Each structure stands twice: as C-alpha cells, then as structure tokens.
Amino acid sequence: MKRQPVKxxxxxxxxxxxxxxxxxxxxxxxxxxxxxxxxxxxxxDPYLNVDPGTMNPYQHGEVFVLDDGSETDLDLGHxxxxxxxxxxKKNTTSAGRVYWNVLRKEREGKYLGETVQVIPHIxxxxxxxxxxxxxxxxxxxxxxxxxxxxxxxxxxxxxEAIRQLCLQTGYExxxxxxxxxxxxxxxxxxxxxxxxxxxxxxxxxxxxQPGMLVCRTENNHHLDGKLxxxxxxxxxxxxxxxxxxxxxxxxxxIPLVLYKQGFDGEIIKRLRLETTAGAHSDIGxxxxxxxxxxxxxxxxxxxxCGKYNTLHDAYKSILEAFIHGxxxxxxxxxxxxxxxxxxxxxxxxxxxREFESVDGVLIPGGFGHRGIEGKILAAGIAxxxxxxxxxxxxxxxxxxxxxxxxxxxxxxxxxTEFNKRTKHPVIAIMPEQRKIRQKGAxxxxxxxxxxxxxxxxxxxxxxxxxxxxxxxHRYEVNNDYRKNLETSGLVxxxxxxxxxxxxxxxxxxxxxxxxxxxxxxxxxxxxxAHPLFRDFIHAAITYxxxxxxxxxx
Numbered sequence: 001m002k003r004q005p006v007k008x009x010x011x012x013x014x015x016x017x018x019x020x021x022x023x024x025x026x027x028x029x030x031x032x033x034x035x036x037x038x039x040x041x042x043x044x045d046p047y048l049n050v051d052p053g054t055m056n057p058y059q060h061g062e063v064f065v066l067d068d069g070s071e072t073d074l075d076l077g078h079x080x081x082x083x084x085x086x087x088x089k090k091n092t093t094s095a096g097r098v099y100w101n102v103l104r105k106e107r108e109g110k111y112l113g114e115t116v117q118v119i120p121h122i123x124x125x126x127x128x129x130x131x132x133x134x135x136x137x138x139x140x141x142x143x144x145x146x147x148x149x150x151x152x153x154x155x156x157x158x159x160e161a162i163r164q165l166c167l168q169t170g171y172e173x174x175x176x177x178x179x180x181x182x183x184x185x186x187x188x189x190x191x192x193x194x195x196x197x198x199x200x201x202x203x204x205x206x207x208x209q210p211g212m213l214v215c216r217t218e219n220n221h222h223l224d225g226k227l228x229x230x231x232x233x234x235x236x237x238x239x240x241x242x243x244x245x246x247x248x249x250x251x252x253x254i255p256l257v258l259y260k261q262g263f264d265g266e267i268i269k270r271l272r273l274e275t276t277a278g279a280h281s282d283i284g285x286x287x288x289x290x291x292x293x294x295x296x297x298x299x300x301x302x303x304x305c306g307k308y309n310t311l312h313d314a315y316k317s318i319l320e321a322f323i324h325g326x327x328x329x330x331x332x333x334x335x336x337x338x339x340x341x342x343x344x345x346x347x348x349x350x351x352x353r354e355f356e357s358v359d360g361v362l363i364p365g366g367f368g369h370r371g372i373e374g375k376i377l378a379a380g381i382a383x384x385x386x387x388x389x390x391x392x393x394x395x396x397x398x399x400x401x402x403x404x405x406x407x408x409x410x411x412x413x414x415x416t417e418f419n420k421r422t423k424h425p426v427i428a429i430m431p432e433q434r435k436i437r438q439k440g441a442x443x444x445x446x447x448x449x450x451x452x453x454x455x456x457x458x459x460x461x462x463x464x465x466x467x468x469x470x471x472x473h474r475y476e477v478n479n480d481y482r483k484n485l486e487t488s489g490l491v492x493x494x495x496x497x498x499x500x501x502x503x504x505x506x507x508x509x510x511x512x513x514x515x516x517x518x519x520x521x522x523x524x525x526x527x528x529a530h531p532l533f534r535d536f537i538h539a540a541i542t543y544x545x546x547x548x549x550x551x552x553x
Contacts (some may be wrong), residue, residue: 009174030286040134041142043091046158065519066091066446067447070092101125150178151202179216180195184218193231259280300540309338318364376402397477404426410424453494459493477501479501503517512535
C-alpha cells in the first residue's frame, strides 16, 4: 500500500499578536491525535535571538525547557500538554538560529563561494528545518506555528519559505490556517471584518492563500452565518472553512469548541486524510475534564511567592499544572500572589496576614536576589505553621537556607548566588557540577535522573524509585552541609547519584513539605497531572478542611 505524503499545516497570525495561535495549533494537534493520526508541532519565531533562554520574561513569558535542554518559547509547553509528546530542539527555531547556521556554513565554505542571499539560502535553511522535524516520516501531519504577525519585516523570509514549500508539496498536502481578530465596535454596535480582510490581503500579496480562517471573538460577540459568508467572499475562503475561537474559561475548552464546529473534519477532508484518520478517541475524556474543572467539589488557595507577580505568563506551566492537579483532586485552585519584597520589609509577628487564608505555599524557580529574603521568610512560615509547602528550584534553595539558619544554627547561611562571601554557603556551585559541559556548562539544563528514597512523600507521589525530570539552574545544595542538615531533621528524598547532587528534600516533622531542584511543572499534562502537583493540592485540601486553624470541619 502506497504511503500517504506528509501533510503540512501552517498556522499564521494576523491583525495583532496574542490571539492564541499556539492554543489553536495545540488544539488542532489534540483533535488530530484523537483521530489516530500521528502529529508533531513546531514553532518558528522570527526574532533574532538564538533562543528565548536569555530573554526578559516581561517580554516573552516563561522559558520552557525540553528534555534535551533546549530553552524554548512557552508555546512549546502548550504543544506538549495537549498532544502528550515530549519535544526536542528540532521543534523550535528562530530567525537568529537560521541566520547563525547559514553564516556558519558560509564561513566553512559550504556554499562554494556563492553569494549568500535570503533567497535561496535563508529560505532553504527554513524549509530544511521545517522538514527536519519529521526526518523519517514518522508523523502523518506536521503543524507549524509562525510567531509574530503577517507583515512583520523579520517574518518575511519565513513566509517566502512557506510559499515555496506549499508549491513543492501541492494543494492536497499543505494548508494555511490564518488566525485573525473580529473586533466588536461598541459605537457601531457590530463586529467588523475589515481587519481580517486586510490581513488576508497582505498574505495574498506575498503569495499565500489561507485555506481556513479562525476568527478570535470576545465578550459573547459571536461569529454568525452572515459574517461567515462575508468573510468567505472577501477573503476567497470556503464559507465552511471559517471558524470561531471565542473567549472561554480555560484553554482546554478550545479543542471542544473547534470540534463542535467541525474544524478537524474539514481539515481531514481538505488534506485527503479520510482513509488514514479514525474515529475520535479522546473527546469524551476532555469533556469530562472540563466538567470537573467547571464544577469542582472543593476549593483551595495557594500562595505563590514569586518575582513576576504582575506577569502570570512567567509562571504559565505552574498555573497549568495547578489546573491539572486540581481536576484530579476535584478542586479549584485559586492563586494568591504574595509580593516577597513587601514581606521582607514588614515586621513579622505571628502568622502574617498574607498567609492567614492560604492552604499551601509555593515558591517557584527564578534568578537574582530581588525579594529573596522574603522567599526565605515564606519557607520558614510554611515550616513553622505546618502549611503544605512546595519549593521548586530556587524554592528548594530558599527552604534549605531557612532551615540551615533556624534549625542548624548556621547564622548568615546563604547561597553564593546572593552572597559570595557568606560564612555558610549551604547553596553553591559544586565542584562535581563544574565538570558538566554538554548541557550549558555550569547550568544544568534538561532531563536528569533522580533516585527516590523509600518511605518518603516523594516515593508516595511517584510510586517508583527512578524518575527523570527537567532542570534549569546553576546552584546546588552544598554537599559539605548535608550531614548537618539531615541530623537536624531535613530528609534528602531524592539524589542524582552520578553527579552526587541533592534533587529533593522533605521535612521529617511536617505533613507535606517538599522541595525539588527540578521543574516538575514542565511535565504536567492534560491526561495526567504531575504527581507532585497532584499530591501538593491533595495536602492543601487536607490542611484546609482538617488542619488549618479555625476550619469548620
């Protein structure tokens, strides 16, 4: 039997950024996988940074780290959560990486003296990277999201490469989906299609004809049959290929919203995948997930003591992991953002008001000294008042510093990241770690193994001794202080034996106090919450209804 050609779907944005291209791409991946198709997703970013690893979270949100250590855009997190695939560096590229590779080849003489130009050298490199995500035709469908907005000057080589690839593969093997905005003008009392028309016009000027439109709507102003006909006529798109992406309570509703409009069915017909695709297998699961999310039996409040409290995208994966863990515990998780800079400036007497109504405390990862004493103080509050605590990366380090100061009587204990001259560097860069070269020099990036200790909260959560988790950090628990810490009641519940590094800690005299050196939020999925987030939320529920002072149970 002749094998089906690979189908390429390109998701492009118009009018303005932030319309949800990544969510639509991930939702489409979920729907096609539900129909037994093999799907992979990649992101092309036109910015000139090589990767987002050094970019300010205020500009780009969180950095999502993959198993191979690649530092990527937060949309890669959406892809993994929706299609349940662990991605790699091939699933992401930027204009910076493309130009870097082309210039390196030119220096190495691989172009044999040719004049290196945008066409064909840059566009050929882009096409190569699009195809390289599926080198052995493992996948039936390759979904490619292009960052930015149609018309951006830095995105022009990507649009030209897509035009060439669509020409090479043919009409039945390629499809362009254009995500646009349908604004509602209150003064006129109607939705306007002109921004979408102009965006499509711009696409067509560069040789790209969208095969489908997904129109972003808001505030219960929906796309009706009349508007669909108008958009189809003026944008040269089949009226059955005009879809709506409305405001929803959670992004996990978008696959269902698109499914109910026949989105995946039209794509399968358009790309002649009828003989390959099967019946849906995962729609029922997602419908149950949404019902449990919208009508939970319980509710807990978790304090996040972070640095970027006004920028929630900086903690996107943590917030999504709360949704997954909350659904598995039949609970809604409400986040209370605690400014640790304010905390360290206030006089503490008893339980601070910021923590009076919370059922759990989470300190997320981060870099830099700003607000660090407040984070250390928050770890101590959770320890002393028996509030469920989850420290991630920097959060573990803050917990160790606080414990060393208070329980080990190591006055002034600190991390060499914040005080290079500290008398007690309980957190530092270890000599063993300085040997690491393959994953970012002294930065530990990507997947590392961890051996979990029996009889701990960690083994209760994971249910197995050997786990693998993703890292993004430099500093470690100083092995010179391990004995002192353990003697004083700190439990080292997970270690990397090969590197002789602490991976997980707990407290012997606390109902649920866990710190991890890795980032478990990066592995939480729709089909299965990360076990530590699941158990943390369960501990918060127990604390609220049975242990918190003044509870009504």
